[in-house]
Amino acid sequence: MSFITKILDFSKDSPIVYPLLVLYQFILIFFRFVDFMWPKEDNLLVFSGQAGQKLSGNSKYLFQKFIEHYSDEFQTVWITRNQSLVESKYSERSKNCRAVYQYSLDGILTLLRARVIFYVMGGADIPFVAFSQKTITIQLWHGVPIKRIGVTQKLESNKRFSFARFLETPQFTYWISSSAIDRNSTALCSGLPIDRVVITGYPRNDYLVEQKKAPSSEILVRFPYLQKKIILYAPTWRERAKTRFFPFDDFCLGEIKAFLETNDAYLLLRSHRMDDISARVEKNSDGPLTGDRVIAATSDVFEDVQELLPFVDILISDYSSIWVDYLLLDRPLIFVPYDLESYENDRGLLYDYYQITPGPKISTNKELIEAMQEYIHNPEKDSEKRACIREIFHKYEDGLSYMRIYEIIKRCK
Known part of the structure; x- marks a missing residue:
């Protein structure tokens, strides 16, 4: 069980909660400062997913598409807290593609050097880091929201204190969506300005469109x-x-x-x-x-x-x-x-x-x-x-969402 998992459910009244919160916020501030000072590599993309444990979802399919179509242009790195994933997936450094363990020197330096970071959940994907405005962070998310999420959900704050709110509040540069109505709902749920929610379609649905044929x-x-x-x-x-x-x-x-x-x-x-x-x-x-x-x-x-x-x-x-x-x-x-x-x-x-x-x-x-x-x-x-x-x-049914996300990255350079 990870440190993150252990602290998520501490009672609000636990005496250890606030010292941990202060420590966590200090780490985020320190990392953001270092990130701002660190030189960036425009062609370095870092992908994360499912709380850092699995190669899955939108991030997985976008990762694979960038390897397939843009390996001459970008270095694609999968960052994970699952050591076995590092050893079994992309362990041999093929052309501009590899996996790294987050809690290693290589992992930390990779995050600091990256120009673009992809998420599918939130801060739990890559905990204990916070990026400056020099780093482009893109939320790929993990499903078109039908139920209320984020600031719109009706569930009251539990009587128990949760660190999850602090782990899942990165200020993303962009958040992808699948249609105009989904864009509006996502902006409402995430609290992001609507111009930072972009309609691209979901990379995982590129796969569905291909497989349908x-x-x-x-x-x-x-x-x-x-x-x-x-x-x-x-x-x-x-x-x-x-x-x-x-x-x-x-x-x-x-x-x-x-x-x-x-x-x-x-x-x-x-x-x-x-x-x-x-x-x-x-x-x-x-x-x-x-x-x-x-x-x-x-x-x-x-x-x-x-x-x-x-x-x-x-x-x-x-x-x-x-x-x-x-x-x-x-x-x-x-x-x-x-x-x-x-x-x-x-x-x-x-x-x-x-x-x-x-x-x-x-x-x-x-x-x-x-x-x-x-x-x-x-x-x-x-x-x-x-x-x-x-x-x-679904605004798009062409299986080309990865190309639209590619265009976003190119415009940000």
Whole structure:
């Protein structure tokens, strides 16, 4: 467990909190001063992601695109606090591409020399650093926000003091978005001036657009069942409650399995990475939920959900931004907003949920099976609704967001 993890949940009244806060702020001020004084290399780009632990999300796909297309122009560096990632990924310094460990001299000097730093979460991606105006910081984020985030969320400050606010408040030079409405929402949530929120599209969705035309066959070698009909159930994370799969009073696992057998389909369950998926149903404790044609598809199995989405025929979700990405594939969506009222009261949503979700909102086992059945036989159903919402949330569908981000960097030189 990292030092960051240990201090995140200290009680507000703990005597150690304020000394740590003072120390942390001193470190940030000192690093910002050193960063201002340090000479920059215009062609050095540093990428981070998922609290410094994994090569994933928008940062991963942008990193790969810059290696593929701009290796003659830029040095691309992945910075991480996961030593095994340094050793296993890009350990051999290929042409202008490498990975470095943050808490090393090489890592610190790389951060100080970099002209551009990419984030996908916040200060937790690269803790204990703060950059001066000489360094361009770009927030790639990790999903088109449907629920309230940042300063707009309804959750009151916990009675417990949290260092997370201090770890996630870098003043980004730019924050990317996917459309005009997303740009407005992002500016509202982040508190950034709207001219610093730029519409580029998401690099991870460049991959989806490419895969829609020609899906990769590599994943089929490991998971041959993906050649069948695939239904993915991927709800969002809930701060105050454990996410429930199949929260139906009439839940019947046998009926779902019979449906899957009849249609030669598989149902994949994917919990949020911060959720611990239970293998049992809360209302029915007579056996494991997964098995046979119901398969756990957690991040331990599919580390990157973007690689799975091109093989998904129907997506079931709720308030997660995964369904916004999935719109680019123009395939059926089913929604299970079983706790919509409490979720809106606690966290809050940025939009009218029933206006922006282009698919049935179901609340029973019977409705779920009927919706899946209808979409399997007629996947074009609701295609016009999906197209309308897709135009709202995706300005670009060309798979070229990396080029637009490249143009931003070039203008900043």
